[in-house]
Structures are given as structure tokens and as C-alpha cells.
Amino acid sequence: MNSFSVTILGSSSALPTSRRFPTSQVVRLDEQLFMIDCGEGAQMQLRKMKFKIGRINHIFISHLHGDHIYGLPGLISSMALYGKKGELHIHAHSDLQQMMEGMMKFMNDLSELKVKYHPLNFRRNSVIYEDKKIKVTSFPLKHRISCCGFHFQELPSDLHLDKQALVRYEIPVSQRLNIKSGADLVLSDGTVIPNSEITIPARPPRSYAFCTDTIFIDEIIPIIEGVDLLYHEATFAADLKDLAKKTFHATSVQAAEIARLAHVKKLLIGHFSSRYKDVTPLVIEARTIFPETYAANDGDCIEL
Amino acid sequence: MNSFSVTILGSSSALPTSRRFPTSQVVRLDEQLFMIDCGEGAQMQLRKMKFKIGRINHIFISHLHGDHIYGLPGLISSMALYGKKGELHIHAHSDLQQMMEGMMKFMNDLSELKVKYHPLNFRRNSVIYEDKKIKVTSFPLKHRISCCGFHFQELPSDLHLDKQALVRYEIPVSQRLNIKSGADLVLSDGTVIPNSEITIPARPPRSYAFCTDTIFIDEIIPIIEGVDLLYHEATFAADLKDLAKKTFHATSVQAAEIARLAHVKKLLIGHFSSRYKDVTPLVIEARTIFPETYAANDGDCIEL
Numbered sequence: 196m197n198s199f200s201v202t203i204l205g206s207s208s209a210l211p212t213s214r215r216f217p218t219s220q221v222v223r224l225d226e227q228l229f230m231i232d233c234g235e236g237a238q239m240q241l242r243k244m245k246f247k248i249g250r251i252n253h254i255f256i257s258h259l260h261g262d263h264i265y266g267l268p269g270l271i272s273s274m275a276l277y278g279k280k281g282e283l284h285i286h287a288h289s290d291l292q293q294m295m296e297g298m299m300k301f302m303n304d305l306s307e308l309k310v311k312y313h314p315l316n317f318r319r320n321s322v323i324y325e326d327k328k329i330k331v332t333s334f335p336l337k338h339r340i341s342c343c344g345f346h347f348q349e350l351p352s353d354l355h356l357d358k359q360a361l362v363r364y365e366i367p368v369s370q371r372l373n374i375k376s377g378a379d380l381v382l383s384d385g386t387v388i389p390n391s392e393i394t395i396p397a398r399p400p401r402s403y404a405f406c407t408d409t410i411f412i413d414e415i416i417p418i419i420e421g422v423d424l425l426y427h428e429a430t431f432a433a434d435l436k437d438l439a440k441k442t443f444h445a446t447s448v449q450a451a452e453i454a455r456l457a458h459v460k461k462l463l464i465g466h467f468s469s470r471y472k473d474v475t476p477l478v479i480e481a482r483t484i485f486p487e488t489y490a491a492n493d494g495d496c497i498e499l
Numbered sequence: 500m501n502s503f504s505v506t507i508l509g510s511s512s513a514l515p516t517s518r519r520f521p522t523s524q525v526v527r528l529d530e531q532l533f534m535i536d537c538g539e540g541a542q543m544q545l546r547k548m549k550f551k552i553g554r555i556n557h558i559f560i561s562h563l564h565g566d567h568i569y570g571l572p573g574l575i576s577s578m579a580l581y582g583k584k585g586e587l588h589i590h591a592h593s594d595l596q597q598m599m600e601g602m603m604k605f606m607n608d609l610s611e612l613k614v615k616y617h618p619l620n621f622r623r624n625s626v627i628y629e630d631k632k633i634k635v636t637s638f639p640l641k642h643r644i645s646c647c648g649f650h651f652q653e654l655p656s657d658l659h660l661d662k663q664a665l666v667r668y669e670i671p672v673s674q675r676l677n678i679k680s681g682a683d684l685v686l687s688d689g690t691v692i693p694n695s696e697i698t699i700p701a702r703p704p705r706s707y708a709f710c711t712d713t714i715f716i717d718e719i720i721p722i723i724e725g726v727d728l729l730y731h732e733a734t735f736a737a738d739l740k741d742l743a744k745k746t747f748h749a750t751s752v753q754a755a756e757i758a759r760l761a762h763v764k765k766l767l768i769g770h771f772s773s774r775y776k777d778v779t780p781l782v783i784e785a786r787t788i789f790p791e792t793y794a795a796n797d798g799d800c801i802e803l
Contacts, residue, residue: 210577213547217573235573236540243517259605265573269521269539272565273514290604297598301563301644340605 237266256287336409451484465491541570560591640713769795
């Protein structure tokens with residue numbers, strides 16, 4: 196089975212702590228690396244965790260608050276110094292390009308590395324990346340400024356041919372590819388053998404959803420329904436519900452409630468306020484609602 | 500004796516490594532904290548080393564390459580979040596303000612913290628800060644873009660009154676302050692007692708010079724002459740002298756040569772290229788020229 200994993204580069208909220216860097220993650224599908232958000236120090240974390248930064252071709256930026264973007268100038272600069280060539284695609288609010296311009300002024304030669312900015316749609320769900328293996332969809336969250344979550348959906352693998360059927364029906368090589376894609380088998384006498392009788396279902400595709408920064412909003416439930424892993428912000432413990440609402444953040448219990456309503460398999464909470472030296476109480480109270488809750492820590496790698 | 504120290508927050512060159520952050524330092528004189536350069540992650544290093552970021556009121560930026568400034572937006576943002584009030588003075592090339600504007604766009608409320616930019620003079624030595632205890636002078640270095648070094652000079656303390664003279668001449672309280680500042684004692688009969696006979700010299704003032712990024716230039720010798728500590732870049736080992744010249748950097752041996760010619764007391768080399776996993780060879784070759792050479796490492800605190 197191919198590898199599909201999420202690595203936490205940073206899990207603090209706006210103020211980093213001695214153990215948590217600002218928000219940034221790597222989603223890995225086999226050799227492809229996707230990055231979500233790029234808080235200050237993301238390139239140091241990437242290096243520490245032995246990722247090859249040249250393999251990152253797409254960066255998805257949830258919103259333009261500093262703790263989600265201040266690592267971009269340094270990362271791009273280092274990519275250029277490492278000799279990365281081709282295109283780097285940054286999916287973000289359309290203001291980002293202008294915000295970056297000043298900081299790019301004295302950047303090393305970028306003639307070989309083209310940075311392409313793709314504006315996100317903050318009003319409706321939008322497919323923002325797709326290849327043979329994976330589809331990435333952005334969806335609106337609700338924060339103080341425009342903000343998007345991201346849904347990573349592995350695409351279904353081909354069906355497997357049943358070995359016994361292969362022999363029994365002497366399935367010709369020319370038809371095998373179509374059958375793997377779902378076609379029925381038509382014998383020379385015109386008999387139709389349904390696909391389900393000659394194939395074995397592929398492993399169910401895996402999925403991941405990233406939701407930060409946001410207040411509790413149940414509009415996101417249809418898109419994150421049933422994901423294998425949900426990362427949802429839990430900036431505050433439940434007793435600071437009012438502060439969470441005022442600052443457009445969520446509590447650990449609200450994150451758990453979303454996970455429960457969306458029937459996700461596992462919940463990872465993060466984006467913790469620097470006031471929590473130990474986030475165990477946030478996990479404990481979340482587990483009263485959704486038992487499969489875990490705290491994100493810098494360096495964690497969760498295999499889906 | 501009051502404390503005068505230099506702490507290394509980052510000692511890498513453009514590419515950070517798993518053990519070295521980009522350039523940044525803190526110069527501490529008693530409770531005053533001055534910052535030199537602010538590479539990415541400087542605020543995390545400050546926190547790790549338990550500095551109170553609210554105590555930093557002056558930041559001196561050598562030049563505008565990313566590895567010396569990309570930590571500024573995050574640091575200022577965190578200062579504002581911590582509730583720092585008043586003025587933060589940034590001494591840098593006049594382009595910095597415009598470069599920062601984009602990144603400051605969505606910064607937290609800065610109404611209580613005023614960031615004031617002071618342009619450096621890259622043509623001649625200039626006093627850029629002075630109070631009762633310390634004087635900071637910038638001086639031109641030679642890099643690919645305009646670059647300054649910084650000289651921190653502790654100001655002479657008052658002279659100490661000689662206790663025996665105090666009794667012998669019954670020096671009146673009204674004259675003591677003047678005598679401590681260097682005045683002679685005039686007795687009631689008009690006799691003049693020279694200052695040197697009634698005072699004990701104060702401890703010699705201490706000094707620190709910071710020189711990165713630059714090629715080897717001996718024009719800096721008069722200003723850094725005799726400093727207690729010189730930080731000089733040594734991006735490369737001596738065998739890469741040509742590459743150093745081409746990229747406007749210095750080698751370890753060139754740094755040692757400057758230290759020797761300027762009769763400094765101690766040399767700290769840093770701004771190491773990421774190619775050196777172990778910088779011991781750079782220190783060893785520098786010591787053949789200047790024995791009191793040491794390698795800068797993140798977290799080092801050197802008391803002057």
C-alpha cells in the first residue's frame with residue numbers, strides 16, 4: 196500500500212512556544228509532498244524532519260494571518276538556493292502575492308523557480324488540485340479574515356482482477372485495463388459477465404481534512420464527512436468558549452463536536468493558545484464527546 | 500560589575516541547518532536588550548533562551564538579505580500580541596520599511612506599538628545610538644548589497660573616589676560628583692589637588708564588534724581596534740577563498756587576519772555555510788593566525 200501521511204511542522208497559534216512552531220503541515224502521498232500553511236520556521240522544521248523541500252510543488256495557504264505565512268519568504272529563498280527548478284504553486288488569497296513582493300525584493304536568483312499564485316475561492320467549495328492519485332478541495336471556514344479549509348481525497352485505485360475469473364473466462368489482455376476501470380466482460384457469444392463477478396474491490400480511498408482557523412461551523416460537515424483524519428483547531432479549552440467566539444476560534448469541545456457530527460475516524464486538535472503548557476486537559480474534555488481525539492505535536496507523523 | 504553579554508540566536512548563512520538558525524544576536528547590557536539582525540525563527544530562539552522580547556527597543560539590521568530580516572514580521576507581531584507599548588526602533592537600510600509593509604498588512608493591532616525606522620549610513624561610520632551606558636556605531640562593510648557592521652562601546656564609568664583621600668582632604672559632598680567625573684579638588688586655601696591623586700580609575704569600558712556579511716576589508720580595522728570580542732563572518736574555509744570572494748563573503752583565515760591586525764581580545768566566527776556539518780576545521784585554521792578564535796553556536800552566551 197502506498198504511503199499517505201500528515202506531518203505536523205507546527206501546532207501553536209499566533210504566539211509560538213519553546214515546543215510549538217506556528218501552523219504548518221506536510222501531506223505526503225508516496226513521493227509527492229503537499230504543504231499546508233507555512234508559519235515562521237517551517238523550513239527549519241522541514242529540514243529537521245528530513246523532508247526534501249525541492250519535492251514540494253504545491254502550498255495551500257488557509258488565510259493570510261502572519262502565523263500561517265511568515266515562513267514563505269525563507270522557504271522559497273531556500274528552494275531557490277537548493278536549485279529547485281520549474282514551478283511552485285501557491286494557492287492562497289489573491290492578496291498574498293502583493294504581500295510577498297517586498298520580502299522577495301533581494302531574494303536570490305528566482306529565474307529558474309517560477310512562483311505561481313492561484314487565488315482561492317472563499318465562498319464555495321472548489322477543487323483546487325487534482326491528479327491521478329489525489330484531489331484537493333478548498334472549502335470556506337469562518338474566521339476574522341477570509342479563510343479556507345482543505346480536503347485531501349485519495350482517488351479510487353483500479354479494481355483488481357480476480358485470478359480465478361482470469362483463468363475461467365480466459366480474459367484477453369486487451370480487455371483487462373477496461374475491466375480494472377469497471378467495465379463488464381463480454382464473451383465471444385455475447386454473454387455479459389458483470390464486473391463485480393470478475394474483480395475484487397480496491398482498498399477504499401483515504402482522506403484528510405484540515406480546518407484552521409475557524410469558529411465552530413456545521414456547514415463544513417458534508418465535505419469532511421467520514422474522513423480518516425480531521426485536523427481541527429482547538430485554540431482554547433471549553434471554559435474559554437466566549438473568548439473563542441470573540442476571536443473567531445474554536446474550543447476543544449467544539450472540535451470534538453464537529454468530528455462526532457461528521458463521523459470522522461480520528462480527530463487531531465491543534466493551533467493551541469500559548470497559555471497551555473500542557474494540552475492534555477483539552478484532549479480529555481474533547482474525548483468526552485469524541486473518544487478518538489489526539490493532540491497534534493510538532494514532529495508527529497500520522498499515517499492514514 | 501554589570502553584565503555585558505552577546506547571545507547567539509542564529510549562526511548559519513543563508514540556508515539554515517538542523518542546528519543553526521539564520522543570523523541573529525542579542526547584546527545585553529544589564530537590563531537593556533539590543534538585537535542585531537533578525538533571521539527567520541529569531542523569536543523562537545529568544546523564547547527558548549528565555550529573553551523577554553518586550554525589553555528589546557532597538558534592532559540593528561546589517562543588510563536586507565532574507566536570512567538577516569525574515570524573522571522581523573513574526574517578532575513584531577508577537578511583541579504586539581504580548582502587549583508591548585511605546586516605540587520599537589529599527590535601524591536599517593531605508594528600503595526595509597517598504598519591504599515590511601506587505602507582511603504587516605494583517606498584523607495584529609499595532610496601535611500601541613509604534614515601529615520607527617531609522618536609515619543607516621552605508622558610506623561612513625555613524626553613531627546610531629547613545630545613552631549613559633553605551634554607544635552604538637555603524638560602519639560600512641563590503642557585500643553584494645549595502646551592509647553595515649556594528650560597534651558596541653560601553654561608556655566609561657565614573658571614577659571611584661579614593662577613600663583615604665576622602666578622609667585626608669575632608670572632601671565636601673558638593674564636590675564629589677564633579678571629582679568622580681574628572682575634576683580636580685580645590686582646597687579652601689586655593690591649593691589644587693590633581694584628580695588622579697584622589698580617585699581610582701574605573702574599570703576599562705568593554706566593547707563588541709559585529710561584522711557580517713562582508714569580504715575581507717582592512718578599512719574596518721580602526722573602528723574595531725582592540726575590542727573585547729569581534730564576531731566576524733567565516734562563511735567558508737580557507738580553501739574556498741575564491742568562492743568567498745565571488746559571493747562577497749570571508750573565509751575563517753581572513754576573519755582571523757582581521758582579528759590579528761585589529762588586536763582584538765577574542766574572535767568569534769560564524770555565518771557558516773550549510774556545507775560544514777562540523778566547523779572545527781575552520782576554527783583550527785583560524786587559530787594558526789589568531790589563537791583566541793572560537794566558533795559561534797546557537798545558544799552561546801559570551802560575557803564580555
